[in-house]
Amino acid sequence: MKIVVHDTASAMLDLLQRPLDERPDALREILSPLRSAMSPMGDVDPVQMHQQGSGFRLDRDDPRYVPALRRMQDAGVWERIEETLTTAWERIGAAAPGIRHADTVHVVLVLGNPDDEHLMGRSAGYFGMGGFPGAIHLTMWPTEHSLQKIVCGAAHELHHNVRYANVVWNPTAVTVGEYVVAEGLAEAFVRELVGEQGMGHWSKALTGAPLDRAYEKITADIDVAGMQNLTAYVLGDATAQLMGQQPVGLPDFAGYAVGLRIVDAHLSASGLSAAESTALPAREILGNAGVPTGA
Numbered sequence: 209m210k211i212v213v214h215d216t217a218s219a220m221l222d223l224l225q226r227p228l229d230e231r232p233d234a235l236r237e238i239l240s241p242l243r244s245a246m247s248p249m250g251d252v253d254p255v256q257m258h259q260q261g262s263g264f265r266l267d268r269d270d271p272r273y274v275p276a277l278r279r280m281q282d283a284g285v286w287e288r289i290e291e292t293l294t295t296a297w298e299r300i301g302a303a304a305p306g307i308r309h310a311d312t313v314h315v316v317l318v319l320g321n322p323d324d325e326h327l328m329g330r331s332a333g334y335f336g337m338g339g340f341p342g343a344i345h346l347t348m349w350p351t352e353h354s355l356q357k358i359v360c361g362a363a364h365e366l367h368h369n370v371r372y373a374n375v376v377w378n379p380t381a382v383t384v385g386e387y388v389v390a391e392g393l394a395e396a397f398v399r400e401l402v403g404e405q406g407m408g409h410w411s412k413a414l415t416g417a418p419l420d421r422a423y424e425k426i427t428a429d430i431d432v433a434g435m436q437n438l439t440a441y442v443l444g445d446a447t448a449q450l451m452g453q454q455p456v457g458l459p460d461f462a463g464y465a466v467g468l469r470i471v472d473a474h475l476s477a478s479g480l481s482a483a484e485s486t487a488l489p490a491r492e493i494l495g496n497a498g499v500p501t502g503a
Contacts, residue, residue, distance in 0.1 A: 209309050209313060210313070211294060212241070212315065213289050213290040213315040213317075214241055214315065214316050214317075216286075216316055216317050217285075217286060219237070219238045220238065220264075221277055222234070224269075224274060224277075228268070231266045232255045232266055235258060235266060238316065239318075239345075240254075241316055241343075242340075245340045245342030245343035246340045262320050262321050262331075262347055263318050263321060263347060264318070264321050276349065280355070283350070283355045285348075288358075288359045289315060289346075289359050290315075291359075292362055293313070293363065295401065296362075296363040296366045296397075297366065297370075299401060299483050300397075300486055302483075303483035303484045307373075307374060307486060308370075308373045308374045309369075309370050310342035310369065310373055311342075312342060313341075313342055313344060313369055314342060315344045316343075316345055317346040317347075317348065318345075319347075319349065320333070320334070322349045326447065326450060330446065330447065330460050330461075331410075332353055332357070332408075333348060333349050333351045333353055334346070334354040335348075335361065336362065336365040337365065338365025338366060338369045339377060342369070343369075344365045346358065346361065346362060357406070357408065360398050360401075360402060360408070363397065363398050363402070363406075364394040364395065364397070364408065365394075367393060367398075367486060368394055370486055370487075371390060371393070371394075371486050374486070374487035375489065375490075379434070379435040380435075382434070382435060383432060383433045383438075383490070384426060384429055384433075384442075384463075385430040385491070385501055386490040387438050387441065387467075388426060388466055388470065389467055389470060389471065389490040390490075391463055391468075392411075392467025392469070392471035393467075393471050393486065394482075395407050395408060395411040395464060395471075396471045396472065396482035399482075400482050410465075411461075411468045412465065413459070413460055413462075413464065415465075419465055422458055422466050423469060425456070425458060426458070426463060427499050429456070430499060431501055436453060439451055439453045440453060440454065440456040440458055441462070441463050442463030442467075443460070443461060444459050444460035444461055444462055445458055446460060470494065471497070473496065473497035473498065474496040477496040
């Protein structure tokens, strides 16, 4: 696997010097390395995706943007992401010889919107999307927390990237079970790679009785299918409503904590690692964890 972390810092600094009416096309160019891998999404305008996905504003100048990019450059964010992803791939490749993967993974990091509540509140300044083999899209606004954690978020997304080169993700048929297992595996993989301190806050968002209640709700609905029905089960009601989907009575990131509980039970029962489990069917992982599923 060849990992290409694109120099989006220089490209975004150039974009921010351009007239406002030229910035959307400049952003399309920045995001263009992802186009081929993300083609299964259909004819989605990358600028619209950026705006809906907590990206920096294109319609105005903001004096915070250039210093934020300089801070990210000074922290070596792009170089650290490349180093971490190289190590992450070596770990997966050694644990699962012969596992399918994209020949090249293009990594594009964009500056987020510091006024966006989903990014800065629920997501603690960073998040990513890596489920399309060959493409990892990362969004962040630099804070002490996000500057530390963005590399771990990238490793989480690489695990997804390799998993979905082996496991079919059909938006109409994907289930709650597959989604929460994938998130639990990716977080367990980060823990194997860098230690528990690298895990996202989303995997620790619930503990005690609230986690027990979420586990009961999610495992009862483990066979619910269709992406249009799944956001609330994984990201919680607030994010689902933000995306125009129905709430189901779950708090933020419930599926991550529940998924990690399921995966930990699987790891204990099977003796496998998260890296070794990258391409296992969700039904097998759920079975090892004692979670019943439909036929």
